[in-house]
Amino acid sequence: MISTDRAVPSYRLAPNYRPFVMPALIVVCAVIIFPWAFTVWMSANDWTLGQARTFVGAENYINLALDARFWESLWHTIYYTALAVILPLFLGTIAALIFDEQFPLRGFLRGVFVMPMMATPVAIALVWTMMFHPQLGILNYFLSLVGIEAQGWIYDQATVIPSLVIVEVWQWTPLVMLIVLGGLAAVPREPYESAEIDGANGWQKFRYLTLPMIGPFLMIAVIIRTIDALKSFDIIYAMTQGGPGTASETINIYLYNVAFSYYNIGYASAMAIIFFILIVILSFVLLIVRQCTVWSQAGDGK
C-alpha cells in the first residue's frame, strides 16, 4: 500500500516529527508569545483605556522605580513567598517521612491529605474567611479554649500576611510531601543497614543519610513553591483584595489593580514585565543553587 522500497530508509533516518509540534507552536505563539511582544510594546506607552495613547519610552519603568506602593508590594511579595516556601517545605518533609512508612490506611490518608491542593482556591478562601472572622470565626473560638486572646487574622494589618500564608500552607504542603515522597522512594536501603550496625540513631540517620539523598528533591520543591507563591493571586484576592489598606497587596494584586481597576494599561505592562523578570531571575538562581547542591553531594559521597 504505502510502503515503497525507497520510503523505508528515509523514514528510518529522519522521521518527520515537526508536524506534530506545529499546532502547539501556533497556539503558543498566539496565546503566549504574541501577548508578550504586545506587552513590551504597551509598556513603552502612556495609555489608560479610553484615553489617547502616547509613546513615552522608558518613562513607565522610571515611574515604577519611584513608586513607593510598588516597593511596598514587592516587600509584601517577598515576605509572603518566604513564609509560603519555608513552612510547607518543613511540614511537607515531615509528612513525607511519615507517609514513607508502613501503617494502616496509608493510601486512603494520603488521598485525603492531597485534597486541599486540588480543591478550588476561591471556594477554599471563602470558608477560610469565615473561619478567620474575629467574632464568629471558629479559629478564635479554638484560641479562647486554650486561653489565647482573639486575633484579628486577615482583618489586622500586622497579621494579615501570616494568616494568608496559613491557607497557602494548608493547601500546598501536600505538593511538597509528594515531591519528597518521590525522593524517598528512590533512596536505597543498604546505607541504613550499615548505619544501624554502626549504631546510628534516628536523627543521625536522617541528618547524614536521608537529608543529603533527598536534597535535590527538596530543591525542586523550593523552586516550584517559590514560583507558585510569587504568582499567588486567587487566595489573596478572594480573601483581602490586598487589604486591609494595602497591607497584603503583593505585586500580582497591585498589577491587577493597576490594569483592571485603574485601566492604566501601559504602567501595568511595565510592571508585568519587571515581575516576570524577577520570577525568571529567581528561578535561575535557584536552579544554579540546585546544581551546586547536587555537585557537593556527589563530592560528599566519596
Next chain:
Amino acid sequence: MTHKILGRIGFLFAALVFVSPVVLFFLWMLSLSLKFEIDNAAYPPVFIPEHFAWSNYVKVFAENNFFRYFWNSLLVTGTATLLALVIGVPAGYGIARLKAQKSAIVIMIARMTPGLSFLIPMFLLFQWMNLIGTLWPQIIIHLVVTVPLVVWIMMGYFETTPIELEEAASIDGATSWQVFRMVALPIAKPGIVVSFILSIIFSWNNFVFGVVLANRETRTLPVAVYNMLSFEQVSWGPLAAAALIVTLPVLILTMFAQKEIVAGLTAGAVKGG
C-alpha cells in the same frame, strides 16, 4: 513484633495529626453549609445543628443562576481540555522524539509566567475582536494553562515509552502519522488520562481569567461564588453551600483518580527542575 505494631500505630497517629486539618476543614465547610443563619452566628459555635438547612443548597441554585454558571464552567473546562489534548499530545510526542530542548524551555516559561501578564494584552485583543460576552475569550485563555500542562506531562511520558516499536513500524512502511496513531498513542493512554484529569482540575479551578473576562452571563463557577460574597449581604450558609458545590466535582475526581493525580503531579514537578 509488638515493637513493630507499636511503631505502625505511632505512624498512623502521626499521619492522622497531619491529615486532621484537612478533614476538619472540609467537615466545617459542610457544617457551615447545612446550618441556618442563627446557628452560623451562634457563639460558641454549633458543630452539628439540630435542623439541617438543606434549603441553603436550593437557594444557591434558585437565586444565583448557578445552573447557568455550572454549564459555563463545564463548557469552558471541557473545550479547553479537549483542545489542549488534541494540540498537546502530538506536540509532547514531537518534542520528546525531536529532543527539542528549546521548545521545552518555552513550555517551562509559560508555566512560570503569572496568568495576569497574559490577561492584559488578551483582554484588549478580545475587546477589539468583539468577543467579550461570549465564552470564547475564556476558552482561549484557558489554553494558556492547559496546553503547557498537557505538553509537559506527555513529553515526559513519551520519553519513557520504547522507541523500538515505532522504528519497527516505520520499517514496515508506516508514515509518521500512522506510527503515532497506531503505535505511540495506544501505549501512551495512561499519560493521556493523567494530563486529561489535571487539565480539567486546573481549568475548573481557575479564577483570575474569569474575573477579568467574564460578564454576568459568561461567569464560571469560581467567579460566581466569589460574586456572591461581594453582592449578597454575607450570609454564611448559602455561601458555604455554593463553595462546596463549586469544589465538590474536583474533590470527587481527586478521590477516584488519586493514583493518576499523584503520578502526574510528581512527574510534572520532578521534570520541572
